Each structure stands twice: as C-alpha cells, then as structure tokens.
Amino acid sequence: MLHSFILTSHSPTVAEVDLKAFRCNVKMLKKHVKNSIFLAVVKTNAYGHGIVPIGCEAVNAGADRIGVTTVEEGALLRENGITVPIHILSSVIPKQAIDVVTYGLTASISSIQLAEHISKEATKQNRTIPVHLKIDTGLHRFGVDPASLFDFCKACYHLPGLYWEGIYTHFSCADEGDWVTTEQQFALFMNTVSALRKAGFDFSIHHVGGSTIAIEREDMHLDMVRPGVVLFGYPPALRQQDVVPLKSVMTLKSNLLHVQELPPNTAVGYGGKYVTTTTEKIAIVPIGLGDGYQRSLSNKGEMLVNGKRAKIVGTVSLDQTLLDVTPIPGVDVGDEVVIMGKQGDEEITAREIADWMNSIVDEVLASLTQRIRRVYV
DSSP states (O other), X not given: OOOOOOOSSOOXXXXXXXXXXXXXXXXXXXXXXTTSEEEEEOHHHHHTTOHHHHHHHXXXXXXXXXXXXXXXXXXXXXXXXXXSOEEEOSOOOGGGHHHHHHTTOBEEEOOHHHHXXXXXXXXXXXXXXXXXXXXOSSOOSSSBOGGGHHHHHHHHTTOTTEEEEEEEOOOSSTTTXXXXXXXXXXXXXXXXXXXXXXXXXXXXXXEEEOHHHHHHOGGGOTTEEOOOGGGGTOOSSGGGTTTSOOOOOEEEEEEOOEEEEEOTTOEESXXXXXXXXXXXXXXXXXXXXXXXXXXXXXTTOEEEETTEEEEEESOOOSSOEEEEOTTSTTOOTTOEEEEEEEETTEEEOHHHHHHHHTSOHHXXXXXXXXXXXXXXX
C-alpha cells in the first residue's frame, strides 16, 4: 500500500520558472508574427519548464493554439482546462485514435492507416475531428512524399469524421541558416499545395515555420507559425539573439552540500579524471545525471558561487557535481549555487551550457528531470 507523506523541506536543487518573462516572450513573438495564427509549442514538458503551468500561461498570454508531440501531453492539457486547439506535431500509433477523438486533439496525418483509424473512431463517437496533413519536403522523419500525395488524398480526403483543416511541413536546415535548402523545401511545399488545390484538395491553414521561421522569415509565416524553444528566451541560433527582445524563463539553482580541502595530487571523482595540482577547496552540488545534468559537462562546465565562476572538476555523477571553489573567498556549506541564470554580475545561460556540451539549448532545458522541483514565480 502506498502512503502519502508531507516533507518539511526539500532538496535545494530547484528550477525557478519566471511566468512573467514567459508571458512577455509570448506577447513579443505574437506581435512579431503579426496576423498569423500563433501556435505555442510546449512539447517535452514545455522544454523542461512544466507543461501544465506553461500551457495555461501560453493561452492566457494570447496563444491561439498549443502544440505537443504525444497524445498523453494533449490529454493532460485537456484535463487541466485548456480548450483551444491542441496539435499533435508528431505521428501517433493507430490504436491511439480513440484518445485523439475523445480529447478532441488535432492529429498530424501522414499515413492512410492512421487516417482510417481516426475516421472510424470519429464516426463511432459521432464527431468531426480536425486533422493536418504532413508533407515530407526533406527532413525525412515522417510525412507523405509529395509524389504520393494525390493517391493519398484520393484515399483519405473524403473519409467521414475528418476535417482536413491544415497542411504543413517542417524544414531540415532552417536553424542552421541554410536558406538555399530551406527555400527549396518551401518552394516544394507551396507548389505541392497549389497542385493539390487545383485537384480539389483544399486546406484552410498552411504552415511551415518553427522558431527560426517565426523570427527570421516573415515571407514564410503563412497562416500559422509554431514557435517552440524561443518562447523560453532562447532563439535556436545565436544570430537571432537580437531580432526579438526575449527573456530567459528558467533559473536553475542549488546550495552547496559539502566543502572540503584536498592536498595536491589528489584524484577527485569517479575514474580520477581530475587531480588537484595544489591544495584545493572542492565543493559538492546536489545535481547530476539523474537530474538531467549531463556527463559531458565533466571537467568543462562552470557554476556560479558567491557571484564568481567555479569550474566543474571530475566526472559528473548520478547525483552530484564537484566544483573547484579554491579562488572564491568565504565559500561554505549552504551557499547558493546558480547552475543556470544570474548571480551578481555573472550569468550562465542555457546556450553556454549547450556549447560546453557540444549540443543545443533544447537538450539542456528538456533533459531536466522531474526530480528537480519547479517553482513558479
């Protein structure tokens, strides 16, 4: 038998989510994209920020629609009072059709089998479900090949219970600024849509743009844009940093659990991957792989202690990370550590952490696990 319990205190590692900053970002981006429908993508637990609070806040800030990648995410938002259209921006397995219909979710369709299953379930429930046709213009994850689209539409367009509201694609190289490839994919999409329309297959909403397109390419906004990670203060590419004024939404912080002084030539952490060169003061921060703080940060990342940068030393373990705080005066157990965010005059951003990891901001944010308590301020 499971028992609930009430704690008098919690682990010091916490992610503070600034809802005011998030609202500002939504409003600034919504203004930037002008008249296009604004679909706020809150997939993957809202990039680690908490899907329910962020989903509700996005709608309150003016988002017209919400984007997720799983039926579970969509159902959770419905159960928590979100009534605007919720798009599943990924394919789902056919047996999930019953839940797509039950929760009134907008499915992405790129297979005849899925279209038939949703049609059958919608008819059974006496409902009409909006769906969006996904075209593969070069990303090659999922989507219907343009060469097969006429046969696909002949088979699916008139199925009962389906309202083919939209048609869309997703670009492969926009974030990298590869406009030659992106414009080729955009042209393929537009030409395909035009050919379908002439054949009698029409769609009221056309969309191609995630965060990069929303920021940089007004000519590709079309009827709807789908900003994601940019909502949280981080454009996909550094070149976009000053296009729209944005605020980072999350601060990740903790407190020092332990501080010890080690003599020279002492191996520190698993595998002895760091060895002290002089007498050094080493501090322990309670965050590690189990929290989504990546092993690739071993011996290269930094954190802020007393307004100064402290280097990560040794291997990041499942539950702890070690810092060299030798150059920082007055460090003691309980001192605040900022893992991501501002402290004093210093700041460590998710983009900087991503650079240390040789990765992207999305991974830094979305990897943070549920073990880290979210606090909304």
